Amino acid sequence: MSGQNIQRSILCGLIGSGIQASRTPAMHEQEGEAQGLRYVYKNDRHRPLGLGRDLPELLDRCPAHGLLGTQHHLPFKQQIIPLLDELSDDARALNAVNTVVLRDGKPDRLQHRLQRLGRGLPPRPARRRTQARGTARRRGAGAAVAHAALSQKVGTLHIRDAEPARAVELAASLCERFGAGRALACEDLAAAMKQADGLIHCTPTGMEKLPGLPLPAELIEGRHWISEIVLLPARDRAVARGSAEGLPHARRGRHGGVPGGGCLPPLHRPRARLRAHAAPLRVDVIVVAAATVQGNNMYKHILMPMDGSDLSTKSFREGVELAKAIGARVTAVSVVIASHAPRGSGTSMLGKHVLEDAAEEYLKGVAAIASEAGVDVETFYVVGDSPHEEIVAAAEGARLRPHLHGLARPLLAGRVVPRQRGGLGDHRLPHPGADRPLTGSGRAGRNDEMDALGWAVTAIAILLTGISKAGLGGALGGLAVPFMSMWIPPRDAVAVVLPILIVMDMVGIRVWRGKADRGDLLHLVPAALLGIGAGTLLFGVLSDRMVKLVLGLIALAFVADRLLRRRAEAAASGERPRARSFAWLCGAGAGFTSTLAHAGGPPIMAYVLSRGLPKERFVATSVFFFTAINLAKLPFYLGPSACSAATPC
Amino acid sequence: MSAMLLPLVPVGVWLGLRLLRRIPERPFFLFATWALALSGAKLLWDGLAG
Numbered sequence: 001m002s003g004q005n006i007q008r009s010i011l012c013g014l015i016g017s018g019i020q021a022s023r024t025p026a027m028h029e030q031e032g033e034a035q036g037l038r039y040v041y042k043n044d045r046h047r048p049l050g051l052g053r054d055l056p057e058l059l060d061r062c063p064a065h066g067l068l069g070t071q072h073h074l075p076f077k078q079q080i081i082p083l084l085d086e087l088s089d090d091a092r093a094l095n096a097v098n099t100v101v102l103r104d105g106k107p108d109r110l111q112h113r114l115q116r117l118g119r120g121l122p123p124r125p126a127r128r129r130t131q132a133r134g135t136a137r138r139r140g141a142g143a144a145v146a147h148a149a150l151s152q153k154v155g156t157l158h159i160r161d162a163e164p165a166r167a168v169e170l171a172a173s174l175c176e177r178f179g180a181g182r183a184l185a186c187e188d189l190a191a192a193m194k195q196a197d198g199l200i201h202c203t204p205t206g207m208e209k210l211p212g213l214p215l216p217a218e219l220i221e222g223r224h225w226i227s228e229i230v231l232l233p234a235r236d237r238a239v240a241r242g243s244a245e246g247l248p249h250a251r252r253g254r255h256g257g258v259p260g261g262g263c264l265p266p267l268h269r270p271r272a273r274l275r276a277h278a279a280p281l282r283v284d285v286i287v288v289a290a291a292t293v294q295g296n297n298m299y300k301h302i303l304m305p306m307d308g309s310d311l312s313t314k315s316f317r318e319g320v321e322l323a324k325a326i327g328a329r330v331t332a333v334s335v336v337i338a339s340h341a342p343r344g345s346g347t348s349m350l351g352k353h354v355l356e357d358a359a360e361e362y363l364k365g366v367a368a369i370a371s372e373a374g375v376d377v378e379t380f381y382v383v384g385d386s387p388h389e390e391i392v393a394a395a396e397g398a399r400l401r402p403h404l405h406g407l408a409r410p411l412l413a414g415r416v417v418p419r420q421r422g423g424l425g426d427h428r429l430p431h432p433g434a435d436r437p438l439t440g441s442g443r444a445g446r447n448d449e450m451d452a453l454g455w456a457v458t459a460i461a462i463l464l465t466g467i468s469k470a471g472l473g474g475a476l477g478g479l480a481v482p483f484m485s486m487w488i489p490p491r492d493a494v495a496v497v498l499p500i501l502i503v504m505d506m507v508g509i510r511v512w513r514g515k516a517d518r519g520d521l522l523h524l525v526p527a528a529l530l531g532i533g534a535g536t537l538l539f540g541v542l543s544d545r546m547v548k549l550v551l552g553l554i555a556l557a558f559v560a561d562r563l564l565r566r567r568a569e570a571a572a573s574g575e576r577p578r579a580r581s582f583a584w585l586c587g588a589g590a591g592f593t594s595t596l597a598h599a600g601g602p603p604i605m606a607y608v609l610s611r612g613l614p615k616e617r618f619v620a621t622s623v624f625f626f627t628a629i630n631l632a633k634l635p636f637y638l639g640p641s642a643c644s645a646a647t648p649c
Numbered sequence: 650m651s652a653m654l655l656p657l658v659p660v661g662v663w664l665g666l667r668l669l670r671r672i673p674e675r676p677f678f679l680f681a682t683w684a685l686a687l688s689g690a691k692l693l694w695d696g697l698a699g
Contacts (some may be wrong), residue, residue, distance in 0.1 A: 458654060459654060459657055462654055462657045462658065462661060463657055463660065463661045463664065464661070465661060466657065466658055466659075466660065466661015466662045466663075466664065466665055467661050467662075467664045467665040467668060468665065469661075469662070469665060470661070470662040470663075470664075470665025470666050470669065471664070471665030471666060471667070471668040471669035471672075472665065472668070472669070472677075472680070472681060472684065499652075500654060500655060500657075500658060503655060503658050504658050504661070504662065507658060507659065507662050508662065511662060511666065545695070545696050546696065547696075548692040548693070548695045548696035549692070549693060549695075549696025549697065550696070551689075551692050551696075552688075552689045552690065552691070552692030552693030552694070552695070552696055553689070553693060554689070555685055555686070555688055555689025555692065556686060556689040556690065556693065558685065558689075559682055559683075559685050559686040559689060562682055563682065599688070599692055601685075601688055602685055602688050602689055602692070605681065605684075605685045605688070606685065609678065609681060609682060609685065614674070615669065615672075615674055615677045615678070616669070618678075618681070619669060
């Protein structure tokens with residue numbers, strides 16, 4: 001076999017995450033072939049690396065596999081650095097490594113090994129000794145390309161970044177290395193493009209996963225030279241745009257592996273060849289659109305807690321700009337704290353609803369801001385005592401929602417999020433307490449129309465309520481609104497159900513007229529009125545969560561007691577004498593808990609069950625009692641916040 | 650919307666009355682007791698989960 005017939009063979013490794021579609025191996029192999037090298041890139045596509053934990057082990061294995069070098073993609077461009085013995089100046093400047101040459105200790109050992117390979121000799125076992133020649137992402141590929149561009153033909157580089165501060169930082173770093181004035185942070189992209197001879201596009205925009213252009217298409221002119229590091233698809237929109245403008249130089253560059261040493265030593269010449277693409281163009285100004293935020297695209301859904309202040313509105317605007325730039329959607333959430341409602345003169349309950357309305361209005365304005373910017377937005381407010389917990393819960397709900405559909409959504413996510421899209425017009429933010437956190441109600445507010453599911457659920461809830469009121473003494477009547485609230489917001493549920501409940505109460509009275517236990521009602525109703533008064537005064541002072549907790553425990557304790565005594569009671573079945581004190585306790589408790597926690601049913605159920613009344617009198621007494629306390633609460637429902645008020649019992 | 654759903658009121662009441670007449674006394678109160686337990690459990694859950 002003659003020496004001329006022996007192809008020099010170079011085996012390189014490509015290390016990275018999500019690199020299966022990378023065209024780097026093919027490009028380098030083709031270039032190797034052009035040089036008479038058998039240049040093989042080995043892509044470990046079957047065993048993805050786990051955040052660099054396997055990197056030392058992988059490097060140790062390289063010599064055994066005959067690898068002479070490795071090329072590193074994200075996220076290993078920085079992780080490889082601590083494992084290296086030497087760093088090139090470029091790599092040190094960029095704090096990132098693209099290509100690692102494996103040596104056995106001497107600087108020229110690689111060439112020697114390559115010569116041995118060229119002669120058909122097996123490579124000696126190589127100890128991991130490295131020299132980084134590559135560059136890449138300290139602040140994204142744009143930084144590497146900027147260094148490379150300035151080290152070659154570029155006179156002045158205008159740097160554009162989604163984060164202006166980052167562009168300024170990179171420009172300062174470049175000027176320090178290449179001289180003052182060589183790099184500028186680009187503030188006016190249109191003006192820079194008018195000056196520029198070409199454009200180097202360094203964001204992943206245009207790739208399959210991130211379609212589009214990194215800049216307005218009209219800024220690209222036919223005279224511009226365009227190069228980019230977008231690898232897939234083979235022809236992206238920027239290049240297509242350039243071609244459409246009659247641009248002869250619109251092409252795909254490989255700046256990530258060009259200057260600064262993206263290739264192993266034997267491939268220096270192709271680097272020169274690649275550089276030659278730019279050489280005849282005498283590029284004086286290049287705009288680098290380096291937006292690594294776009295590239296990362298890690299913010300797909302941004303949750304923005306809002307407190308109604310000017311500062312939070314300003315922050316929201318910034319967040320919307322960010323979301324627009326990176327194609328994310330936005331969720332704005334406000335927490336309504338009941339204890340912040342104005343108190344006194346029995347207005348606390350209404351005060352809470354005033355704050356709810358303020359939150360809703362505020363969020364409408366916020367939604368309008370986002371809609372006007374063309375950003376997908378959803379807004380909602382939650383009621384709670386602890387804003388940070390509510391915000392975390394909202395974030396968890398926001399994570400869940402995209403994966404939930406249909407009936408599972410409200411059941412699992414626990415919240416219904418109102419979507420507010422565009423067309424809201426009013427950008428004023430009428431929150432009454434500008435610097436005070438918003439406070440609020442219900443699980444969520446909702447402003448859009450009820451859909452078919454809402455209608456169906458409401459119809460079922462009304463039927464159940466009717467059956468319960470007429471046939472079961474309201475045993476299940478209290479579940480109607482909570483049942484509906486799993487699909488539609490409580491405010492909507494109450495608004496729809498309230499008039500129907502009033503009619504239903506009237507029908508119930510008509511049906512059960514004369515059959516209720518008057519003696520019981522004479523104790524229960526006045527007590528309930530006292531309970532409603534006490535509840536109104538203490539609204540916002542006591543946590544409804546705590547009230548529900550205590551009431552739930554009492555109800556369960558009563559049931560347990562009743563079930564345990566059932567045998568004894570069965571022996572002495574029949575109506576039991578009225579216990580006045582218990583009647584007053586249960587009546588007041590029903591009014592109180594109905595006002596505070598929309599849960600007046602359990603206390604009154606406990607009382608009438610304890611009485612051992614015949615079932616007809618049981619139902620009739622319950623119907624009359626609930627009608628009475630609903631009428632007593634009616635002024636609250638018909639007040640300024642009308643249907644946003646508490647749920648009827 | 651409430652007005653459109655009003656016809657469901659007499660339907661619900663009628664169904665409830667029929668149910669009441671059909672259910673014997675003892676199962677009725679047993680059901681009411683368990684309905685109270687259900688309400689108590691839901692309140693407890695609301696109180697704990699917020």
